[in-house]
Amino acid sequence: MGDYYDIDDILADQQLNVDIPGLATDETRSNGDELQADTTIELPLWMAESLAANDFVELQLPRPYGSRMQRILYASCRNVNFHALCPYFYKFGLKLSLALDEPQLSELLADVYRQRLELVLDAAQRSDAQNMVEFISQLDETEKQTYAIAKKSTQAVRQWQKGDAKLLQSAEILTCFQSAPS
Amino acid sequence: MLGDTAYKLAQETKRTQAHLTAYNESLVEQLCRETRHIFAQLEALLQKVNPALGRSVDTRAVAAQLAALHATAKRNKRCLLAYHHLRLQFLKSLFWSVGKIPDELKPQLSPQEQDFFSHYAVLVSQYKHPFVDIDLNASELPPRDLFIEVRVLKDCGEIQLEKGSLLLTRNSQHHVKRSDVEHLISQGLLQHIG
Amino acid sequence: MASDNVFVSPEDSVMTNLSPMDAVEPTVDELLDGALSPYLSDDQDGDSPFVNEDVTKLKHAWVNEKQAPDLLPYETQLVEDLTEMLQFIEALQGEDAGQPFTVMLYQTEVERIKYLLRSYLRTRLQKVERYAMFYSGSEEHLSRMSAGEQQYIHQYRGLFETHMTRTCLDKLPESLRALDETTGNIPWNDTAVVCRVQQDVGEISVTETETVEMRRDNIFLMPYQTVEKLLQSDQVVLL
Numbered sequence: 001m002g003d004y005y006d007i008d009d010i011l012a013d014q015q016l017n018v019d020i021p022g023l024a025t026d027e028t029r030s031n032g033d034e035l036q037a038d039t040t041i042e043l044p045l046w047m048a049e050s051l052a053a054n055d056f057v058e059l060q061l062p063r064p065y066g067s068r069m070q071r072i073l074y075a076s077c078r079n080v081n082f083h084a085l086c087p088y089f090y091k092f093g094l095k096l097s098l099a100l101d102e103p104q105l106s107e108l109l110a111d112v113y114r115q116r117l118e119l120v121l122d123a124a125q126r127s128d129a130q131n132m133v134e135f136i137s138q139l140d141e142t143e144k145q146t147y148a149i150a151k152k153s154t155q156a157v158r159q160w161q162k163g164d165a166k167l168l169q170s171a172e173i174l175t176c177f178q179s180a181p182s
Numbered sequence: 183m184l185g186d187t188a189y190k191l192a193q194e195t196k197r198t199q200a201h202l203t204a205y206n207e208s209l210v211e212q213l214c215r216e217t218r219h220i221f222a223q224l225e226a227l228l229q230k231v232n233p234a235l236g237r238s239v240d241t242r243a244v245a246a247q248l249a250a251l252h253a254t255a256k257r258n259k260r261c262l263l264a265y266h267h268l269r270l271q272f273l274k275s276l277f278w279s280v281g282k283i284p285d286e287l288k289p290q291l292s293p294q295e296q297d298f299f300s301h302y303a304v305l306v307s308q309y310k311h312p313f314v315d316i317d318l319n320a321s322e323l324p325p326r327d328l329f330i331e332v333r334v335l336k337d338c339g340e341i342q343l344e345k346g347s348l349l350l351t352r353n354s355q356h357h358v359k360r361s362d363v364e365h366l367i368s369q370g371l372l373q374h375i376g
Numbered sequence: 377m378a379s380d381n382v383f384v385s386p387e388d389s390v391m392t393n394l395s396p397m398d399a400v401e402p403t404v405d406e407l408l409d410g411a412l413s414p415y416l417s418d419d420q421d422g423d424s425p426f427v428n429e430d431v432t433k434l435k436h437a438w439v440n441e442k443q444a445p446d447l448l449p450y451e452t453q454l455v456e457d458l459t460e461m462l463q464f465i466e467a468l469q470g471e472d473a474g475q476p477f478t479v480m481l482y483q484t485e486v487e488r489i490k491y492l493l494r495s496y497l498r499t500r501l502q503k504v505e506r507y508a509m510f511y512s513g514s515e516e517h518l519s520r521m522s523a524g525e526q527q528y529i530h531q532y533r534g535l536f537e538t539h540m541t542r543t544c545l546d547k548l549p550e551s552l553r554a555l556d557e558t559t560g561n562i563p564w565n566d567t568a569v570v571c572r573v574q575q576d577v578g579e580i581s582v583t584e585t586e587t588v589e590m591r592r593d594n595i596f597l598m599p600y601q602t603v604e605k606l607l608q609s610d611q612v613v614l615l
């Protein structure tokens with residue numbers, strides 16, 4: 001589903017671990033003890049999915065998407081620190097809902113995203129950006145990208161309203177290495 | 183654990199998005215080596231389940247290990263390609279906006295990347311040939327004023343204009359045709375002041 | 377019907393928003409279209425004497441290409457005509473400079489057309505690069521490219537493969553060395569796009585059970601694949 005080279009997609013696959021009532025995998029073997037059936041271990045999604053495809057394991061929702069967390073999100077999602085919960089909350093959640101065939105999870109995600117989008121767009125239109133630092137640090141990566149886009153377009157609209165001629169700038173890419181910390 | 187090195191490279195790729203760091207040859211080498219090692223393990227496992235050898239093993243457990251190893255190998259490859267791909271994207275956008283590799287950037291690039299850049303430049307110039315009048319490399323900002331006011335930030339020497347030439351010395355100011363100097367602004371040599 | 381009174385056509389709203397200043401002072405666009413009409417306009421039937429059809433078509437083609445996730449058919453004739461026109465105007469300026477003000481208008485418009493052309497061509501090159509693995513194996517997509525683009529995708533793919541082989545693939549086990557569509561990107565044709573209907577289309581089905589009526593000047597937000605055919609027959613434009 002994601003773009004093959006998309007680094008966020010790649011990291012979302014890694015980000016959180018899926019609880020797996022398990023079976024032996026290589027790394028548990030190398031620790032000397034074999035994993036018995038019906039134990040629960042955590043694996044990155046890319047690994048868990050490929051094991052699940054052959055029915056070696058059964059996937060379960062990890063904690064940030066478990067029923068307790070879902071209840072909290074239903075009650076109020078606005079103050080949840082998604083960065084701490086899971087930096088790829090939506091991307092990873094969507095992958096999980098497909099992998100585990102849990103359509104109500106994707107509905108919850110859409111609902112939560114819509115509610116928080118309001119806050120994100122509000123923040124992007126405020127001029128006191130310094131006060132927003134804490135708020136932004138608690139967003140998930142998708143929300144951070146949305147925030148950046150919204151902020152850019154707010155600035156573009158303001159500039160257009162003022163009728164400022166846009167000055168040509170040196171290539172933005174030059175800043176990607178010129179201020180290199182040594 | 184399986185996939186840890188790939189994860190390290192993926193994190194480095196993520197950081198590269200904001201800031202290009204030196205090409206991490208040792209990490210790339212390490213990940214390639216680990217992937218070859220995984221294949222060696224795969225082959226050894228396949229030997230184990232070979233019925234001709236008549237050893238009794240839990241085939242299902244071995245199959246699970248095979249699947250895990252195989253998934254890791256594919257994951258490693260994806261992370262390797264994503265890392266190199268992102269750096270190529272950077273080089274390409276550098277080509278389109280600045281046109282050359284700035285000297286201070288060269289140490290960050292591998293010899294293969296510098297090769298890629300020069301081959302890419304040839305490729306684009308072949309494509310551009312029929313459109314010589316359009317200047318495909320020009321700014322992506324829509325034109326507004328035909329003439330603009332610029333200040334010289336670094337000495338550029340004498341440059342060729344559409345008509346005649348102009349000497350650009352540091353701190354001098356000029357009223358020039360935008361299309362004549364756009365590339366110098368992109369390179370950070372001139373500043374557009376109005 | 378009450379709705380007739382509520383509905384304001386785009387033309388009406390433009391008229392009511394015009395301030396007296398706007399009414400007397402023509403915009404730069406109007407000036408330009410007028411100034412260039414002898415050279416730019418190929419439609420002399422009096423309907424819209426000041427509009428060069430080709431430039432309008434290029435604007436549509438450019439925005440369509442920018443917004444569509446997949447590569448659209450190359451506008452061979454349009455690009456050729458406009459490139460020739462630019463050469464013609466520039467040659468003309470060489471011999472007869474004319475009024476300084478008129479010359480400036482010519483040059484400004486020339487710069488704008490060049491901008492459109494290069495942004496159009498570069499947008500296409502970006503897609504060609506992004507989906508190089510997939511497009512270079514698809515007859516359908518190759519047929520949408522110009523000769524230059526076909527050569528470009530072939531060489532770009534080669535350059536990309538060489539780079540990946542030298543940097544990492546050669547150091548991987550042999551069975552992992554291949555690059556193909558599974559190790560590249562494929563355009564997502566269910567991406568949402570915004571489109572405006574150019575002429576009445578009638579009912580079209582958007583899902584298995586739902587249909588919508590598309591009438592001229594309606595604006596829709598829809599999955600790209602739903603409007604792909606309409607786009608290629610110029611019944612809608614993307615915004």
